[in-house]
Amino acid sequence: MKKLIILLGIAAHIMACSTIDPQQDIKNAELSIKGFYTAVVDFNYDELPGFCTDEFSAFEEGFDFGTIDGYINTLKSMEGMAIDIDLNFVKTEIVGDIAHSIVEFDASFTKGAVKIAFQTYENYILKRVNNKWLLHYCHSTHLADPDDKAYSSIHLMKISEELPLSGLEEVVGKFNEAIASIGYMDCGYKIMPVVPGSNEHYNYVMKGNWKNQETYDVIHEHESYTNVHKALPESLNGYFKDQIYVKAHNKE
Incomplete structure (x- = not known):
């Protein structure tokens, strides 16, 4: 009987040692997410894969990053x-070896006059692998930007049949690449055909999205943008010969 009591005591001790504290487990899952973004802030490319499963995938506003390499x-x-990244954990739940975290994500990216800031709601799925929480999936949804005034430049254009649209599209592509390289991936130009029958004179619209006056100025004064502008061929003038050009923004 005495031996049985001792064995039961040992078994209880082993079970107690192997039991995971739920609150500590949640904290460990959240620490993995924090560690991932510490590596992001430090541009530590070697450490980032260590926070992820081999099947890691991430989506941001419909954009697919693919693997961790992407x-x-x-x-x-x-x-x-x-x-600068600030994480506010709204909720973390764990079921077995799967964790789900909802995070308020506030980030800013700054270089000289260029500043990109956004707030998102993030959903993370983590897997427990070898007793370590690893990021498996992330989906990011951007919240409304209070500084986005829908500041736009609008070109109403009459492009003749003698001028290939591809010539203008090529130049717009170069501008958009330059704008994205500055860091403003959500700004740039778009060419749209006028709805047939809605106007007899103009057949195309080129719309530029700049969010606000400050962003417009930063982009148009940046070397990457001005270099494209300086290299424009004179033949491009024909596309804008009879244009109407205006700027517009949301009412304050």
Whole structure:
């Protein structure tokens, strides 16, 4: 009987040692997310994969980063920027070896006059692998930007049949690449055909999205943008010969 009591005591001790504290488990899952973004802020490409499963995937506003390598390639395009990230964990739940975290994400990326700031709601799925929480999936939804005034430039254009639209599209593509390289991936130009029958004179609209006056100025004064502008061929003038050009923004 005495031996049985001793064995039961040992078994109880082993079970107590192997039981995971739920609150500590939640904290550990959240620490993995924090560690991932510490590596992001430090541009530590070697550490980032260690926070993820082999099947890691991430989506941001419909953009698919693909694997962790795709995520790292996007991060590399931001090198030289000062990154500040604030994470507020709204809720973390764990069922077995799967964790789900909802996070309020506040980030800013700054380099000289260029500043990109946004707030998102993030959903993370983590898997427990070898007793360690690893990021498996992330989906990011951007919240409304209070500084986005829908500041736009609008070109109403009459493009004749003698001028190939591809010539203008090529130039617009170069401008948009330059704008994205500055860090404003959600700004730039778009060419749209006028709805047939809605206007007899103009057949195309070129619309530029700049969010606000400050962003417009930063982009148009940036070397990457001005270099494209300086290299424009004279033949491009024909596309804008009879244009109407205006700027517009949301009413304050």
